[in-house]
Amino acid sequence: MSVSLRVHLLPALTSPEELTGRVVVVIDVLRATTTITTALAHGAVQVIPCLEVDEAQLAAQRQQGDVLLGGERLGVKIAGFDLGNSPDEYTRSRVAGKTIVFTTTNGTRAMLFCRGAQRVLLGAFVNFSAVCHELSRVAAESPETGIDLLCAGTRGEITREDVLLAGAIVDELSRQFPIPLEVNDQADLAGDAWRSAVERIRGGRPLAEILQRSCGGRNVLQLGQERDIEIAAAVDTVDVIPLLDPAGWTIRADTS
């Protein structure tokens, strides 16, 4: 008996069919999954992910109650939107009690791959332990289900910050799981990357500095948003697991 745990370094390396019936963690550390997790932790009622700007505007019009439009194109807040893609902007005073219609390219595209999944979680360093805990619970209850960690990447490129989180989860689950894991080579590679980062962290280098060096990190630095990387690198600052409901296409905090 073993639990299947696969990592996909990019959505293009898997398919919606492969993810059907499985538990999937979508990872877009810089910044979509960090920002959505922060928004829900700060009291947002739900987040509705959209691929296109006009689709987001339409979805916002259709929503009842207090709605905010959030998201980015090329890293920058979209004209006419209330919020960008900085977790920093999603404060309690801004988002509590509200619905956020949210559009980013990489994170949302990855979520679209999960339409047939059994359960879809959003993972970030900020909710790392909550996600690992939930995966352990799933694996103990139904070890036959299988777990996939899906890295969003950036514009079709593998980005190391997503792979590092996937590796951290693989590493943690290998320790926690009472039954052996059956992993793919990409999970091994992610684990290697994370252990290499851990050594640097032990040597005194903060995780935020390691994330700055990655493809996504360099992009965020270029936007002048260094603070976002610090927020994204703060492990376990929130205890919320965003759950994507593929049927209603909404993301809400797991309250189970």
Next chain:
Amino acid sequence: MSVSLRVHLLPALTSPEELTGRVVVVIDVLRATTTITTALAHGAVQVIPCLEVDEAQLAAQRQQGDVLLGGERLGVKIAGFDLGNSPDEYTRSRVAGKTIVFTTTNGTRAMLFCRGAQRVLLGAFVNFSAVCHELSRVAAESPETGIDLLCAGTRGEITREDVLLAGAIVDELSRQFPIPLEVNDQADLAGDAWRSAVERIRGGRPLAEILQRSCGGRNVLQLGQERDIEIAAAVDTVDVIPLLDPAGWTIRADTS
């Protein structure tokens, strides 16, 4: 001034256009690039890579002089062929002075991506230092060219044995190069994987044992060809660099 060094964990993660004008190392450790390097080291005049079995048979008929048909499907020697895909079979007494028409799926597919490249080398652990030395020479002579390490993978899956060799080359070049390298995130990930392997090797675990665990390694073990992994894991046993000439579509030993 810096030298661009990129790793592609699979051909699908790049394109022939992206490789145009660059120096590319094709990597298929288990087993195509190990076997072709061995064949040339043992005196084969040239290797002609083919994607399909019938294409290989046609190419063999057209060749003048002594010709052998080599290659595999699903790891096994093709019916009617002279040789399979085990480096072990390509002994001096079998291949010296001969042309090998060779068909494997993953390695050949990767080579097809290099049709616009300036120079195409085949890399394996068996010729590791020769390849690194040649890349250093290229980078010193024309640092503007750019280097790509292209992992073949197995049936569209990333395989760790190829990534490990790419990482070993990245690691070696980072030390050797007089000018800084500009790497992509996949190169960083490959370097992480290699350094993780190096730690295990220092702890007394042979490289062959590490390769056995990878996706390609498990496939070769299933075929009962454990010895092929040992040959593939023997670093620097030969001093030959196979060069693919994209115009004539032949692979010959570099004699420059």
